[in-house]
Amino acid sequence: xxxxxxxxxxxxxxxxxxxxxxxxxxxxxxxxxxxxxxxxxxxxxxxxxxxxxxxxxxxxxxxxxxxxxxxxxxxxxxxxxxxxxxxxxxxxxxxxxxxxxxxxxxxxxxxxxxxxxxxxxxxxxxxxxxxxxxxxxxxxxxxxxxxxxxxxxxxxxxxxxxxxxxxxxxxxxxxxxxxxxxxxxxxxxxxxxxxxxxxxxxxxxxxxxxxxxxxx
Amino acid sequence: xxxxxxxxxxxxxxxxxxxxxxxxxxxxxxxxxxxxxxxxxxxxxxxxxxxxxxxxxxxxxxxxxxxxxxxxxxxxxxxxxxxxxxxxxxxxxxxxxxxxxxxxxxxxxxxxxxxxxxxxxxxxxxxxxxxxxxxxxxxxxxxxxxxxxxxxxxxxxxxxxxxxxxxxxxxxxxxxxxxxxxxxxxxxxxxxxxxxxxxxxxxxxxxxxxxxxxxx
Numbered sequence: 001x002x003x004x005x006x007x008x009x010x011x012x013x014x015x016x017x018x019x020x021x022x023x024x025x026x027x028x029x030x031x032x033x034x035x036x037x038x039x040x041x042x043x044x045x046x047x048x049x050x051x052x053x054x055x056x057x058x059x060x061x062x063x064x065x066x067x068x069x070x071x072x073x074x075x076x077x078x079x080x081x082x083x084x085x086x087x088x089x090x091x092x093x094x095x096x097x098x099x100x101x102x103x104x105x106x107x108x109x110x111x112x113x114x115x116x117x118x119x120x121x122x123x124x125x126x127x128x129x130x131x132x133x134x135x136x137x138x139x140x141x142x143x144x145x146x147x148x149x150x151x152x153x154x155x156x157x158x159x160x161x162x163x164x165x166x167x168x169x170x171x172x173x174x175x176x177x178x179x180x181x182x183x184x185x186x187x188x189x190x191x192x193x194x195x196x197x198x199x200x201x202x203x204x205x206x207x208x209x210x211x212x213x214x215x216x
Numbered sequence: 217x218x219x220x221x222x223x224x225x226x227x228x229x230x231x232x233x234x235x236x237x238x239x240x241x242x243x244x245x246x247x248x249x250x251x252x253x254x255x256x257x258x259x260x261x262x263x264x265x266x267x268x269x270x271x272x273x274x275x276x277x278x279x280x281x282x283x284x285x286x287x288x289x290x291x292x293x294x295x296x297x298x299x300x301x302x303x304x305x306x307x308x309x310x311x312x313x314x315x316x317x318x319x320x321x322x323x324x325x326x327x328x329x330x331x332x333x334x335x336x337x338x339x340x341x342x343x344x345x346x347x348x349x350x351x352x353x354x355x356x357x358x359x360x361x362x363x364x365x366x367x368x369x370x371x372x373x374x375x376x377x378x379x380x381x382x383x384x385x386x387x388x389x390x391x392x393x394x395x396x397x398x399x400x401x402x403x404x405x406x407x408x409x410x411x412x413x414x415x416x417x418x419x420x421x422x423x424x425x426x427x428x429x430x431x432x
């Protein structure tokens with residue numbers, strides 16, 4: 001059973017989707033052992049406590065990025081954490097943190113990477129006029145919104161979309177692909193090879209779990 | 217009836233798809249009045265002649281980019297061309313050319329722009345490890361593989377794909393979306409607004425013509 005940590009700063013809807021997937025048995029080989037927020041008022045913390053999970057606010061006030069991250073890493077190691085899941089965590093990780101959990105930190109980004117890195121990815125997509133966008137679960141590296149891609153989802157972008165309507169459409173798919181990525185990870189079905197993720201799909205249909213429409 | 221020019225350098229499979237769409241009546245308001253190649257041996261020229269079209273090889277040998285483009289623009293104007301369709305045309309257009317046909321030149325690129333601009337877009341996609349790629353029809357501006365996006369298509373990328381297998385999958389969708397873009401263009405259903413293309417979709421289903429799987 002892999003031990004998972006979730007880092008969040010806000011509503012924690014992706015954390016919720018992952019925890020639901022654990023409780024429903026979709027994710028069988030992992031459990032959340034600690035939820036950490038850099039914001040005291042994160043709704044995600046409330047959700048975690050309500051689920052009976054170990055949920056902590058760690059105050060970054062007055063600490064350097066690395067000092068703060070050293071505290072977190074210490075806490076993660078004390079909890080025997082195997083994988084770290086960033087779920088709306090609004091801080092950039094220090095190289096120290098990334099190195100401490102090399103190839104063991106996941107993030108989700110609301111675009112079809114490598115398009116639209118950084119903040120307001122959905123607004124970037126709307127403003128650029130693309131006809132499709134989506135979400136990406138990827139391993140975290142030292143480079144922002146980069147790193148080997150595990151799974152992606154695709155959604156259409158319509159002429160009358162704004163940032164909110166597109167965000168909502170993408171978010172629904174985030175709640176499917178992040179649990180899927182965690183499932184694959186905790187079933188040891190993910191391999192990083194030449195900087196790319198190779199997934200051991202058990203059946204062709206699985207690939208399309210997040211985009212059943214593409215399954216033909 | 218809009219007068220179309222096609223510029224190509226190779227096999228001309230996208231030209232063929234467009235010409236088929238004209239002959240079948242899918243594109244009703246446009247006809248190809250001239251096909252120009254910068255390569256004497258382009259298969260596309262042979263195809264065009266076989267279809268009874270005005271097909272010309274224009275030799276770039278010993279001419280500057282702009283001098284060559286001035287010749288082409290002259291030829292296009294002499295033929296009363298309204299829109300220029302780049303279909304595997306392996307030359308970068310001079311600013312003079314782009315300005316002469318501002319917002320009237322289309323190109324197709326084998327990626328989900330803005331990802332993977334430039335050459336070997338399919339190889340870039342495979343090497344980057346993305347799980348979806350596709351094709352993009354866009355207006356041509358001074359910037360390479362940039363400009364307002366008209367339509368896009370999406371295809372999955374599998375772990376065992378190589379450049380060839382992905383290219384083939386994307387190409388099939390190119391042959392759907394380029395004719396669709398030309399149809400929309402020649403029916404005056406495309407508007408550029410704040411750098412984005414707004415399309416007057418006649419029915420919701422039309423949006424999904426290229427990606428019926430996404431239509432639900």
